[in-house]
Structure formats: C-alpha cells, structure tokens
Amino acid sequence: MTILESERPAILRDLPHETSKMVLAFADRLDAQFPAGTDERALKSRLTEWGFQLDEDDVGQYARLRIEAATGQDTYFVYWMLDAKRRLTHIEADVHISRP
Secondary structure, three states, rough: EEEEEOOOOOOOOOOOOHHHHHHHHHHHHHHHOOOOOHHHHHHHHHHOOOOOOOEOOOOOEEEEEEEEOOOOOEEEEEEOOOOEOEEEEEEEEEEEEEOO
C-alpha cells in the first residue's frame, strides 16, 4: 500500500532525516509499542491500522508501508518473530529511501 506524506501514521512522524538514525528511532518506537510478549493479533491489527501491508516469505512475516514524499518514496519495513503461542519475541525495523 502507498500513502501520501500527509497521511503518515504517528509512529513515523518526526523521525530523524538521516537514514541510520531514522531506522534506530523507528525501531525504538516499535520496541516501545510492541514489547516482547505482545500478541500477534494486536501487532498485526495495529500495523494494518497504520496502513502497513502484511506479507510473508521464506524467512518469516513482515509488514511494508510506502509513503509518497515530495522528493521521492520512503518504504518502511517491520519484521518480527513469534513464539509457539504466537507472541512477539523479536521485532525490527528497516527503512528504504528512494530519491531521484
């Protein structure tokens, strides 16, 4: 899913402009919002509310959100791991910035 800059969810607002700092700040926000033990349904529900598209590959589950910015496109990724009871054990963030 792609959204406009003006629709950016709160968790992605006011992040640092430098990519490495942006990833760390986004990761910190995810850790605070979804501590270990969070139920998978709560995680997926909130990510979906924010506009993230849920997906899965050979490595595991993830969510992706593309934002059309004035100067290009920002893509935010959330990756997570679950225990046998479908509770969060690990969450991480990544950001890809595309500028012409």
